[in-house]
Amino acid sequence: MTEPLSFELSRAGAEPPRLPAAGVHAPRPADVLSKDVLRAHPADLPRLSEPEIMRHYSRMASLNYSISEQFYPLGSCTMKYNPVANEAAAALPGFAGLHPYQDEDTVQGALELMHSLERALCAVVGVDRVTLQPAAGAHGEWTALRMIQAYHRSRGDKRTEVLVPDSAHGTNPASAALSGFQVVEVRSGPDGRISLADLESKLSPRVAALMLTNPNTLGLFEREILDVAEMVHATGAMLYYDGANLNAFMGVCRPGDMGFDAVHMNLHKTFTTPHGGGGPGAGPVGVKAELAPFLPHPTIERSNGHFTLDFKRPQSIGRVRSFYGNFGMLVRAYTYILAMGGDGLTQASLDAVLSANYLRKQVEGVLDLPHEGPCMHEFVASAHNLAPQGVKALDVAKGLLERDFYAPTVYFPLVVPEAIMVEPTETESKATLDAFAGALKDIVQQARTDAAALHAEPRSLPVGRLDEVGTARQITAYLTGQSEDPVLRWKRPAK
Amino acid sequence: MTEPLSFELSRAGAEPPRLPAAGVHAPRPADVLSKDVLRAHPADLPRLSEPEIMRHYSRMASLNYSISEQFYPLGSCTMKYNPVANEAAAALPGFAGLHPYQDEDTVQGALELMHSLERALCAVVGVDRVTLQPAAGAHGEWTALRMIQAYHRSRGDKRTEVLVPDSAHGTNPASAALSGFQVVEVRSGPDGRISLADLESKLSPRVAALMLTNPNTLGLFEREILDVAEMVHATGAMLYYDGANLNAFMGVCRPGDMGFDAVHMNLHKTFTTPHGGGGPGAGPVGVKAELAPFLPHPTIERSNGHFTLDFKRPQSIGRVRSFYGNFGMLVRAYTYILAMGGDGLTQASLDAVLSANYLRKQVEGVLDLPHEGPCMHEFVASAHNLAPQGVKALDVAKGLLERDFYAPTVYFPLVVPEAIMVEPTETESKATLDAFAGALKDIVQQARTDAAALHAEPRSLPVGRLDEVGTARQITAYLTGQSEDPVLRWKRPAK
Amino acid sequence: MPYLVHSPQEREEMLAAIGVESMDQLLVDIPSSLRIHDLKLPRGLSEFETMAAVRDLAAANRVFADRLTFRGGGVYKRFIPTAVAAVTGKPEFYTAYTPYQPEASQGTLQAIYEFQSLIAELTAMDVANASLYDGATAVAEAAMMARVHTGRDEILVAGYVHPEYVEVLRTFSEGRGMKVKKGDQPTNKTAAVVFQQPDFLGLLVDAKGLTERAHSVGALAIASVDPISLAILAPPGEYGADIAVGEGQQLGLAASYGGPHVGFIACTKDLVRRLPGRLIGSSHDAQGRRGFVLTLTAREQHIRREKATSNICTNHSLCALAAAVYMTYMGEAGMRQVAEVSFQRAHALAERLAALPGWEMAFPERQFLNEFPIIAPKAKPLLRKLAKKGILGGLEVGRWFRELKGVLTFTCTEVNDPAAIDALLEALSA
């Protein structure tokens, strides 16, 4: 079952929705504005009635896998249950109805919420201040690097390099580069952890920061993190924490204590704000006191029980987005934190680690496990063992889809060939983990007996494997004028 | 894909939800109450976490067809689009939060809404007063019959019979019987309409009322309705209108003008309150002035812009349910009426009739059409033409399910063999009607070429045809002590 | 126009396909004297204006904060998990019809099968149905079962059963050949003894004794019960009642000015074939996959027609779904917890109220759970005073029972936190 595009369902004569009339005596735009400011060709938008629109989107929704119906073990993405109470909280008119330019004294509840959330996040990661402005993880990374840069500059120190492990997420080097740094890669050792020797060799007074995530993208805790921190700090560089993996150890240890100076968090991972099919998220950044002067403005301050937006921060790197961040996501995260409490967050991380290790154990002998355990909240397996059958990580992923599971992250991190990165999270039951392991076993079995059948999966989904290469080729044809089909959008067929 | 029962997913050690503590010094029940009032064996309810519960219900939801995703042409059920605005209206805290025993002056908005809804319904069906108390259509039928009975009795007239056409919905004779009347069936003529001759022969001073729906359950307008009314009234009986088919003619004609004295309406059909998988609905009853004294109490009255609940109605038949009816459904219906207005409701009925006739036309030559058209908002076809292939109405229904359509009502009305009763409603597009007709053609084609394949449909749904007879047999075994399996519920297996 | 689909041009095309020229040709069967061309209603509004109008009506009501609501009388403010509306708000559930086609309705069927199972567990009865309209009609339908089962016609209502339930029972009994009497001494004419546990005032009745007395004369015992109370109190199945009924509003449904809520009914094996309404049973397909179906439909009006003993068709399925989600979310332990918290708070409140000058418990010797009757001096002005402070005080039960003039019933649940109770006391003392 597939669904036509709204543009294809569109009916020429369909009535527009009823809308209020102006009810005032005033000229209409066409009466006043000159022709050349007016639109010449009306936009070719679909024309559909509400019943058709609702069915259209309902049918599309049913084509998705989502955590609401499927186990969604995407490594590095922390696809845990999104509490429905969060949604109810963010929808409260007392939040959703606030205009960002209302006066401070009319938004004390909103400011208090943000202030409390900042305090809670400080407690979880062990930092002094947090900005809630960044809209996502990558945005937070870049915000933090800009602060680190501003810090060094404020000391007359023009550092030009940022170190990034080879196992890092792509946003890390990109964020560093977009802050004007040169990116230097640090290699992982054979145990999957950062090589201290390589790090040593790359550290220099040119280095502004080392970006790390811990546990790293292999799900392994960087045992020598304290040595790393000492080495980095000894050269005057700062240590940056990519908080995508924070779900591994809330209440167990804290990046701030490990020596990290700046930390971004993904509220859309660790703190259950929903992914929304690709955002919106929120990527707050926590910093130690020495970086605090450089925080984006405004910060939220409290004095005498009154909350204010502080714009008078002379060393601030400035704004990183309009207004105060993705406020609606902040409400959700705060609601979650209230419900979980310190005890709940701690147990959540413990359970996440337990689940990952349990599932990892079930996968032993089924897929390759290139690194030794225990892992933290996720682990990376490899489909390398299926190479003789011509079966790849992608095939395993598609086989899982066929068996009613979403697929793990595949081909990341880049340091593992045929990587299959599994993050079960704490909100999946043992029964689900067992069923998932069963599906993996079934797939491996099938790889051995009938690899061709596996290559043809998924069969029962709305579509089978799509010709992604063909799509890219067609786009090139369009961009180079060899085809009229824009591929990236619907366009009314020429008559 | 099927889903285990919540009881089967239950995990013995699962933690209960966090709930507030008492926070007061007071004894606990076990401290105070004697053992024989206390529960001896705790109820064996499932133990599940919120993430599991939400996934459980989400997966179950995806096993349903519904108007949100499928055309749902259930005859007599008026499965039209349920506006999402209705849902938003009913959820407003100003409605959902009202306690039924609040004082009148704190619920003026609710009373005004009910009063306005009453006025609007009066305008649509042409009566003087409406009670909003009945919870569904059948409840409304019985309420109306009780009023008619009370009316006759108040005049010292002990009438004992109610006439019901053979094509009537089962609730009609049941409601009549449960009001203490004897039910006398009136036959339909060969054209599908009530036989005046038969009616004539059954009318007598014993008759309290004739129950009719118009258009009748065949979707045919009772052309001679004015004659019927005259005949009925001439004997001193009353004419009752089953409003299940009101969607056929809002703004086109009115039951009150036809001579009906009492009318029930299904807000969950004509007025878009959702069916909810089998309720809640609302079955208001409208009556002409002479029946008004007998309305259930309380009625809603207005004086000087103030609204009151009137309990002082000495001739009232009394309450038919607690409080004031399914208030939340009344809010939805009123919201719909505001949005549609008189113009919208009229066009809705015209479109419903147009769609039914259009679809009927497409079905010509595909299925039998035992009665001549035009029809009103629905029509009854018959799978009788497929008898040679051993294909029945049921097979056509299952074939439609396989083709992503819900099935029409089958085997009702009883007067048509292999009846297939189709009600498209005004909120389905021509494209959908065409696709449905195409599916019917495809099924008939398949009946001719491979009836066995059709008998095996549906194949792609969560389950195939279920052994309903076996289920009934097993229940009998349970009820007669031959089996321990209650069939009608889960029960923990004995160890 | 909102929610309409056809464009003027499509209407023309469809008329042409039918082979007529105008709508009037499709409406030929309607006598011209009946034909109207519009309705005496205002023109439709945009959604924006519609919602504004509806919001204005909502705003014309006064909503008392849950925590400051101490009034019950059959409808109670309780904690409703967000999960409930998240499930019932799924269009796959709320826009489906009664599950006539089981293959395409397994979601609804299984959910209601689970509801039946949950109610059967909670009441400790053999079988429960798929729901009824409300607690009042549930009592009436149960009485009808007893009437048919015993062949007797007297329904005895013992003690303070909800007065609106009794009114509905009276309306129902007309025409069903039942006579409703008050009293607790059944005779061999008695079809059933109906009692409520806890009763309308919140007091515990001798459910076991009433049941035994009913049985001793061959009558049935019909227990109308508070579902939350069953986490603590002996359920009807434990004391041998034949039919358990009740109002399920407390199982996750909003007060909503009295509806929609949900009635439940459960019974012993013997009476299953007399149950009104829908029943869902477990079945399987040819491949052995389990599925659920509407079953024992031969009891129902669409088969039995005038011989049916109930006319119920559309019932309260979505409310039953809400109740199922609620019970599953809470579990036995959760329900016990809210029942106990409610009990403790009500007892704390009762003690403090009874200590106020001029106040005294109306039935000091009787036990209660979380609602209790108390004699309050000058109840009317007192309630007005509370309302001014945003508090919805006790219910004046003298409205229904002359002997209880001046008596208020107060209720506490898990939503009335200790500070709310303090606020009530403070307002009373002010």
Next chain:
Amino acid sequence: MPYLVHSPQEREEMLAAIGVESMDQLLVDIPSSLRIHDLKLPRGLSEFETMAAVRDLAAANRVFADRLTFRGGGVYKRFIPTAVAAVTGKPEFYTAYTPYQPEASQGTLQAIYEFQSLIAELTAMDVANASLYDGATAVAEAAMMARVHTGRDEILVAGYVHPEYVEVLRTFSEGRGMKVKKGDQPTNKTAAVVFQQPDFLGLLVDAKGLTERAHSVGALAIASVDPISLAILAPPGEYGADIAVGEGQQLGLAASYGGPHVGFIACTKDLVRRLPGRLIGSSHDAQGRRGFVLTLTAREQHIRREKATSNICTNHSLCALAAAVYMTYMGEAGMRQVAEVSFQRAHALAERLAALPGWEMAFPERQFLNEFPIIAPKAKPLLRKLAKKGILGGLEVGRWFRELKGVLTFTCTEVNDPAAIDALLEALSA
């Protein structure tokens, strides 16, 4: 604990299956000096208490009625069809991740493909992406595209572009090798001219002239546009802009104290490979069934890493979905209608305000749509007075622009009904 699944017993079973005795054995890699055993946070609350706490915070805010909100400045109160939240509230949409597995993500992919198409149509540009964080970062990302495309480093900001957008642009340009200047005279160092139509004050700018001037020196023209205005005004594609960006909040998103909203970006063919963020394209499977996929991913950071020209990963998909539903619901005619109603009401309001003693239009010779700057006497106390009457008056733009001290911008949309405008005038005259 809420949202956790494992029972204590299951934890034991799982540890045993792993072959360890305690969690500590799984946490061996964590240096013991780092190990903590709890967080300095309060214990968790029940959902009931959590929601009560959150509701208290919400209640500590003052929400101005939409109809009495005359403040804009980049965020506008508009009619939001209920359909929008009904779609975005579907868990199948909101609990999915970025659609990495297309076979199991066709819902999201198709919806965003439709969003891309709708934005491309609305802006009259060739291609639009899947969304950006907001209007501000959209401007910054567009500038970066121009920087890379032209190899030049100067970004010229012409006229009253939203001051927060310019601030963000400045923060972005650090490290990206861009210099931000104000002015409208591009040179051969100029990578792009950025302008806003209508500008931050609501005034129309000479978009065509600015575009031509940019092109005449080989620079790109970046138009930051109000999507609703495009129902009336010439879209960027019609006057030849190279990149169109904007804030999509008005397309069905709540004000929500400034976020989450959605940025959009669209461009000409030439620039497609430089677009930041996700792009969805149409594809097909081996059976020829159409499907949608993430495409041109080679542009993105997870492939290009330090060579990427944008780091955006998680974007604002669900907000884009909301915008798609909005645009589909409204259609071209609906969007034109609200744009026109807003225009007419703003003009009626402007006329009445300008007639008040001491008030005058700040730029009487300039044209506007539905937001306009006006000089108001004693703006601050006046706004306070309005607030007391529940009215959110104009925005003091002097906060950002010294030369505009005493100027307020007022905005009107379809939610400010004529009676609301009367109420504003009345409050001002009182």
